[in-house]
Amino acid sequence: MDVSSSDTLWAATGLGSLARQALEYLVSHPGADEDAVAAGTGVSAAAARTALRSLEVELLAVRIGRQPTRWSAGPPRSSLGALLARKRQELARAELYAEQLDEVYRTAPGRQIASDLFEVVESDEQVGARYAHLLRSSRHEVLHFARPPYVTRRIAPTDTSTAAGATVRPGVRLRSVYDSDGIADDGCLETALRGAPAEGELRLLPGLPMKLVIFDRVAAIMPLRKDDPAAGSLVVHSSTLLEVLTALFESVWERAMPLSLEGRPASHTASERQEAALHSRTRDILRLMSAGMKDDAIARALRLSRRTVQTHISDLGRQLGARTRFQIALLAQERGLFGDTEG
Structure with missing residues (x-):
């Protein structure tokens, strides 16, 4: 059986992973002794013994012999069905307790619900x-x-x-x-x-x-x-x-x-790095400006001087043939100067 899926399915039973493995082994190996269960599940004999006893407590397995003690799983449909029925009763009692606690929570002094x-x-x-x-x-x-x-x-x-x-x-x-x-x-x-x-x-x-x-x-x-x-x-x-x-x-x-002010383009030469940095900085300024930020706020956000921000905006306006900030943002969007803005 698939171990990961079994662990997920068995979480509601309250049994540990080792007990689950021991039961799955017994289902397909009736009358196995503790050493066989230990070998089949890859654990020590002591660990196998502990797992088998936990199955016995939950009425999922019974001893069928001595010297050595052999074990047999109960019919899974009835034995597991009884275990799950007990768990449902425990959950019902827990839900009732949660309701009682919630009432106390709601009526506690100083709490407004x-x-x-x-x-x-x-x-x-x-x-x-x-x-x-x-x-x-x-x-x-x-x-x-x-x-x-x-x-x-x-x-x-x-x-x-x-x-x-x-x-x-x-x-x-x-x-x-x-x-x-x-x-x-x-x-x-x-x-x-x-x-x-x-x-x-x-x-x-x-x-x-x-x-x-x-x-x-x-x-x-x-x-x-x-x-x-x-x-x-x-x-x-x-x-x-x-x-x-x-x-x-x-x-x-x-x-x-x-x-997104990350992912600056990589380049090799000093001139290429400078050009890439300038382009990236202009795009960042353009995005923040289009989001409604003023020059002072953009300067603080990007750790630039207000004069540098204004210079970038003025240069961009001349390149685009725009006279207002709105026109700059509009034309920049049309020409794809914002870069990848999908979200």
Whole structure:
């Protein structure tokens, strides 16, 4: 039998991997003794003995002889069926206990839960812990709006891909839109790019409507007050509101400018490297400008002088025959100067 698939299927029974292997061996080798089971499963005799006794406790195997002791598996359909029935009863009791705990959780002093659809989380510590829990629970996709004001001088829990040590699981897609009006403040652009996982995608857009993180489209977290993120957050479970918030994110995502300041082109000669660097820098300035960032913000984000940024924009305007920033962005897009912007 396939070992990896068997491990997955057997997880619900509560039996360990070695017990599962011993049972599978007994099913096809009736009357085997402990040494045979040990040899057949590739473990020591002591380990095989422990596995067989655990099967005996669960009524999955019985002893059928002595000197040496031989073992026989019970009919899998009935013996495993009885085990699974017991596990279902245990799960039912656990679900009842979870309901009782949830009632205590909801009525605890200082906790505000209006219904199953919403949850109010007030302190920074609680917000960070709730965010980390939702992030670790995500299996498919996390959608993210980040905009000022931030709770502290670093990016707050609802404004980054990590919080309280939590990170996006491998394989989970992270899509983030940062407000270009505030992205250059306090090194946010550099932090956003450095913190993005391999599966992450970043875009910029001025005037984001709100802070927001959506987890697998089954839960979301957002500040209670737009102007004061330290006032607490609202955790949303309402499917109807989640559909609205997801639609809002997708609408903003389509209008936002893809951002990636990595992957500078390689070259060999000094002149080629200089030309490539200039082209790459111009493209970066162009992308940030098209995302609505002002010259000062672009300069801080790319660690350039304001004069250098303005020189690049002026030179590009002359090359394109454009007189306004809007015309520059429009003509640059038409001529493919942004590079690969697919997201």
